[in-house]
């Protein structure tokens with residue numbers, strides 16, 4: 001579990017436990033569907049328009065599936081549910097997903 005430090009000055013900091021993982025933790029679960037590393041792709045949030053690398057998002061994995069949220073507005077960007085023999089991927093929270101490809 002990731003920890004964040006919040007506070008206004010030295011000695012005033014308070015440790016706050018976060019209930020999400022870093023977006024880079026999505027790599028293993030998404031590797032099965034995406035041949036390329038999805039954490040290096042860039043997506044635009046439909047909630048606030050933020051363009052961010054998937055690796056910079058907030059990943060919640062304590063649900064029936066994996067939920068990826070925007071780090072700025074908390075909009076659900078992606079849902080990934082895996083069951084034996086199938087997977088469901090909902091990308092409706094992103095207006096685009098851009099992958100950088102190697103130059104031929």
Ligand SMILES: [Zn+2]
Nearest residue numbers: 045048070073
């Ligand atoms: Zn957003």
